[in-house]
Amino acid sequence: MKINRLNTPEFVVNxxxxxxxxxxxxxxxxxxxxxxxxxxxTHQSGEIGEWFRAEGVRAITVSSVSMxxxxxxxxxDDITIAIPFNIRESENLNALAEKIxxxxxxxxxxxxxxxxxxxxxxxxxxxxxxCGYHRTGIDVDNSFEISKALDAAKDCTNLEFKGFLTxxxxxxxxxxxxxxxxxxxxxxTKMKRLKQRWSITFPQAIxxxxxxxxxxxxxxxxxxxxIRPGNFVFYDLMQASAGxxxxxxxxxxxxxxxxxKYPGRNQIVVHCGGVHLSKEPLEIKGNKVFxxxxxxxxxxxxxxxxxxxxxxxxxxxxxxxxxxxxxKTINYGDLLGILPVHSCxxxxxxxxxxxxxxxxxxxx
Amino acid sequence: MKINRLNTPEFVVNxxxxxxxxxxxxxxxxxxxxxxxxxxxTHQSGEIGEWFRAEGVRAITVSSVSMxxxxxxxxxDDITIAIPFNIRESENLNALAEKIxxxxxxxxxxxxxxxxxxxxxxxxxxxxxxCGYHRTGIDVDNSFEISKALDAAKDCTNLEFKGFLTxxxxxxxxxxxxxxxxxxxxxxTKMKRLKQRWSITFPQAIxxxxxxxxxxxxxxxxxxxxIRPGNFVFYDLMQASAGxxxxxxxxxxxxxxxxxKYPGRNQIVVHCGGVHLSKEPLEIKGNKVFxxxxxxxxxxxxxxxxxxxxxxxxxxxxxxxxxxxxxKTINYGDLLGILPVHSCxxxxxxxxxxxxxxxxxxxx
Numbered sequence: 001m002k003i004n005r006l007n008t009p010e011f012v013v014n015x016x017x018x019x020x021x022x023x024x025x026x027x028x029x030x031x032x033x034x035x036x037x038x039x040x041x042t043h044q045s046g047e048i049g050e051w052f053r054a055e056g057v058r059a060i061t062v063s064s065v066s067m068x069x070x071x072x073x074x075x076x077d078d079i080t081i082a083i084p085f086n087i088r089e090s091e092n093l094n095a096l097a098e099k100i101x102x103x104x105x106x107x108x109x110x111x112x113x114x115x116x117x118x119x120x121x122x123x124x125x126x127x128x129x130x131c132g133y134h135r136t137g138i139d140v141d142n143s144f145e146i147s148k149a150l151d152a153a154k155d156c157t158n159l160e161f162k163g164f165l166t167x168x169x170x171x172x173x174x175x176x177x178x179x180x181x182x183x184x185x186x187x188x189t190k191m192k193r194l195k196q197r198w199s200i201t202f203p204q205a206i207x208x209x210x211x212x213x214x215x216x217x218x219x220x221x222x223x224x225x226x227i228r229p230g231n232f233v234f235y236d237l238m239q240a241s242a243g244x245x246x247x248x249x250x251x252x253x254x255x256x257x258x259x260x261k262y263p264g265r266n267q268i269v270v271h272c273g274g275v276h277l278s279k280e281p282l283e284i285k286g287n288k289v290f291x292x293x294x295x296x297x298x299x300x301x302x303x304x305x306x307x308x309x310x311x312x313x314x315x316x317x318x319x320x321x322x323x324x325x326x327x328k329t330i331n332y333g334d335l336l337g338i339l340p341v342h343s344c345x346x347x348x349x350x351x352x353x354x355x356x357x358x359x360x361x362x363x364x
Numbered sequence: 365m366k367i368n369r370l371n372t373p374e375f376v377v378n379x380x381x382x383x384x385x386x387x388x389x390x391x392x393x394x395x396x397x398x399x400x401x402x403x404x405x406t407h408q409s410g411e412i413g414e415w416f417r418a419e420g421v422r423a424i425t426v427s428s429v430s431m432x433x434x435x436x437x438x439x440x441d442d443i444t445i446a447i448p449f450n451i452r453e454s455e456n457l458n459a460l461a462e463k464i465x466x467x468x469x470x471x472x473x474x475x476x477x478x479x480x481x482x483x484x485x486x487x488x489x490x491x492x493x494x495c496g497y498h499r500t501g502i503d504v505d506n507s508f509e510i511s512k513a514l515d516a517a518k519d520c521t522n523l524e525f526k527g528f529l530t531x532x533x534x535x536x537x538x539x540x541x542x543x544x545x546x547x548x549x550x551x552x553t554k555m556k557r558l559k560q561r562w563s564i565t566f567p568q569a570i571x572x573x574x575x576x577x578x579x580x581x582x583x584x585x586x587x588x589x590x591i592r593p594g595n596f597v598f599y600d601l602m603q604a605s606a607g608x609x610x611x612x613x614x615x616x617x618x619x620x621x622x623x624x625k626y627p628g629r630n631q632i633v634v635h636c637g638g639v640h641l642s643k644e645p646l647e648i649k650g651n652k653v654f655x656x657x658x659x660x661x662x663x664x665x666x667x668x669x670x671x672x673x674x675x676x677x678x679x680x681x682x683x684x685x686x687x688x689x690x691x692k693t694i695n696y697g698d699l700l701g702i703l704p705v706h707s708c709x710x711x712x713x714x715x716x717x718x719x720x721x722x723x724x725x726x727x728x
Contacts (some may be wrong), residue, residue: 007452008430041679064635065681066372083680084623086635087697088371107624111696136624136633169678173415218571259448260471260500269500271428271450275712279644314533315405315497315708316427316447332475344679348639351715 003356004296004335006255009276012337013234013361014300016162017251019051025215026055032221037061037080039210039230043342045353045363046074047067048233061210061228065089066094070364072100079103082165082210082228084128084136088200090118097121097158105165107137109145112152112159124166126208127153131187133169133236140166140190150198163206163225164194171213177243184214188333192223216244234343237282237292247303252353253294253337254346256318258330266324272338273316278345287311291338293320300356301337310338324363367720368699372617372643373640374700375714377598378664378727381615383415385596388421389579396585401425401444403574403594406708409717409727410438412597425574425592429453429460434728436464443467446529446574446592448492448500451475454482461485461522469529471501474511476516476523490529490572493558495551497533504530504554507561514562527570527589528558531545534576541607548578556587580608597727598707601646601656612665616717617658617701618710620682622694630688636702637680642709651675656700664720665701674702719720 003012022038029036038052039061049060049071059078062068068079068124069092080103083094096102101122106112112125127149130137138145153161168187174180191207198205209215210228216239221227234252235245254276260269272291281288284307291310294301308326312319318338322330330336340346353361367376393400402416413424413435425443426477428433432443433456444467460466467488470476476489491513494501498578498718501585502509532551538544555571562569573579574592580603585591598616600607618640624633636655645652648671655674658665672690676683682702686694694700704710711717717725 007450007456008428056714064372083635084633086371086621086623088621088699092371108696114696134629135678135683136626236628257450257452259450265498269448271447274642274644274709278638279642279709280638312499314499315712320500332472335452345638345643348679349712360454 002298002358003255003354004298005336006354007359008255009272010255011347011353012122012253012255012356013048013353014251014356015051016300018048018233019250021235021249021251022051024058025229025232028219029221029227032131032224034224035059035226035227037208037226038233039063039228040071041067042230042233043347043363044070045361046071047339049074052301057242061230065092065203067364068096070270072096077101080124080126081105082167085115087115087118089113093123094119094121097123103162106149107262109148109152112156116156116159121158121272123159123163125153125156125159126162129164129166129191131166131168131190132183133167135169137166140194150201154344161202162207163208164191167207168209168211168214171211172238174213174242177217180213180217180244181243184218184260185303188224213244214237216276226240231344234347236343237289237339238348239343241282241284247339250339252343252347253296253301254291255296255337256336256338258332258334258336260358261327261330261332263324263327266322266327266332268320268322268327270318270320270336271316272318274313275315277310277313277318277338278342278349279313279343280342284309289341290318291340293322294337294339296335296337366662366722367619367718368662369722370444370699370718371621372619373636374619375711375717376617376619376720377717378615378720379410379415381613382412382597385599385613385615386419386433387471389505389593390421392583393585393591396588397592398585400421401572401590401592402597403427403446403592404435405431405596406594406606407711407727411725413438413440425594429456431728432460436460441465444488444490444592445469446531449479451479451482451543457487458483458485461487467526470513473516474675475518476513480520480523481685483560487523488519488526489520489523490526491629493528493530493534495554496547497528497531499533501530504558508664510558514565525569526603527572529572530554530555532573532575532578535575538577538606541581544577544581544606544608548582548615552588557689563586570610576603577606595708598711600707601653601703601705605648606645611703614703616711617660617665617703618655619660620700620702622696622698622700624665625691625696627688627691627692630686630691632684632686632691632694634682634684634700635680636682638677639679640713641674641677641682641702641704642706642713643677644706646705648673653705654682655704657686658703660699660701
């Protein structure tokens with residue numbers, strides 16, 4: 001079924017845009033000699049994973065043990081679980097490590113021996129480093145804690161220290177592309193110094209970085225052993241608004257049937273609410289928006305010159321502010337497309353996706 | 365498995381609280397002589413539906429055709445789909461109307477004949493009325509448009525006019541319980557007048573109202589033919605914060621394993637992010653919060669005196685601001701519970717729930 005024949009909200013993936021985003025990142029990583037270990041948390045799809053494999057990708061990143069199990073089942077045998085390891089899941093980790101090569105991240109010296117003694121199979125260990133995002137990780141300048149953690153790592157039987165991993169999530173809140181570059185440069189300098197500092201004790205240790213804003217606006221990753229961006233596969237309004245991508249690079253849209261017309265207040269209402277888009281807002285010129293309208297066609301969608309935004313969401317309703325001349329051309333039952341604010345969150349609202357050709361795309 | 369043995373984020377339902385919330389609303393509706401047609405969009409669970417049936421509930425409300433199909437499959441044979449009807453789904457509606465009694469809502473005269481001619485089975489029709497929420501509906505004072513719609517309804521072959529339906533969603537944004545009561549009183553007065561105005565032409569027409577804030581703080585529904593609250597089955601922080609319920613009335617919590625401790629900034633991090641709680645925020649004393657910490661035990665959870673809030677969310681991480689004396693008592697791998705901001709949105713993140721006894725609860 002062609003996407004403009006859809007009857008309900010569905011998550012539509014434009015594979016041509018998606019593959020172009022993948023290829024671009026693959027080429028940049030190759031040119032810089034960096035290992036490309038994409039984060040699969042954004043798409044969580046075995047099929048989209050194959051588009052990466054076709055470009056030579058062999059190692060991936062995920063954000064939960066269950067996601068690692070899913071992709072192991074899809075033939076991926078080198079997976080980093082990039083969230084501080086949840087020690088309640090040691091049994092599942094151990095089972096996974098029996099079959100594939102798996103890495104975990106940890107940011108506390110005390111917990112390393114606890115995890116190690118709960119395992120009977122080898123697992124790679126990355127030390128999570130905080131370079132300014134302040135979500136998780138040991139502060140990059142806290143040599144005392146880093147040293148303590150590395151001491152604990154040396155004593156391990158099953159955990160093998162692999163290197164230092166950081167996520168510059170603060171680039172998502174940067175005000176400009178220049179600021180993203182500045183944050184990235186700061187992080188790279190700090191991480192390279194850290195690797196250098198420990199190069200005699202751990203000559204094999206690598207540094208691993210990953211965030212879509214930095215990896216998109218920077219062309220040269222030289223000296224970064226491994227990159228782990230994820231969102232770039234789909235991109236979204238948040239990234240376009242930050243100057244990280246163009247609207248044309250956004251590879252996904254949600255189908256939204258028109259169910260209400262309110263010319264008196266220049267609004268229409270679509271069947272496409274918080275459960276279809278997620279309630280993540282984006283501030284544009286002082287206003288909260290939850291999506292941007294595009295016009296679906298046979299081969300994807302057309303992006304109107306004029307910004308038309310979803311301005312309010314309830315569970316199943318989306319309210320769209322729309323100029324009166326465009327409102328006049330819209331009818332009950334028309335099908336619009338909505339570019340999402342944050343594609344990772346929107347994708348997670350669905351149990352499967354649909355290609356622009358109407359084929360089902362399986363996901364976790 | 366007892367809930368304090370869970371290893372990952374799960375949506376835990378405390379059936380005792382849930383059943384108490386249901387019973388309370390059933391009794392109030394009975395005492396007022398109102399038909400109780402609860403909205404099932406909050407729980408979307410066949411099993412929880414049975415808890416309503418046990419209290420004598422026979423008619424329900426849903427917010428999509430697919431939800432109606434699901435509950436029809438669970439033996440519900442009187443369903444109102446309370447979202448302006450999406451004419452792209454006429455075929456599914458017609459199939460449903462062959463098996464059960466189903467009502468739709470419409471807020472535009474022009475669309476009524478289009479829907480009618482797409483059907484070959486009888487379907488009940490409610491006119492959606494706007495009493496101040498301004499999401500959908502014909503303005504309650506717009507006699508011209510209401511009259512036009514009723515004219516269109518009279519000409520129908522398959523659609524049968526049932527009455528006037530409104531949703532006072534603006535009570536969710538009321539500043540106080542008094543303001544909720546005021547809005548409710550205004551809406552009831554307007555709707556009763558509307559029914560009266562058309563009582564000669566449509567003597568069978570009913571008025572149907574439904575929102576959790578009003579239905580929770582008002583005890584007497586006399587003169588309201590039908591009530592349709594939904595959220596009250598679980599309640600949540602938003603309702604507690606508005607004075608609509610107590611923390612003790614919240615029937616659901618998400619399990620959240622501790623994966624990070626940051627005494628330097630009085631924070632802990634749990635594996636429980638936007639995909640587990642939804643990103644709906646609640647403003648409390650000028651700060652955005654995304655959930656409130658409770659302590660899980662064998663039979664449910666204990667609510668600490670002190671408010672401890674989830675203050676930031678990413679896809680899989682939740683950051684909690686926590687006083688240093690409590691932080692000291694928390695260990696890696698501990699399992700916390702999180703009361704959600706908006707239970708409808710949080711429930712929708714899950715494909716099944718878990719009872720406090722560790723039994724699976726099926727949902728759509």
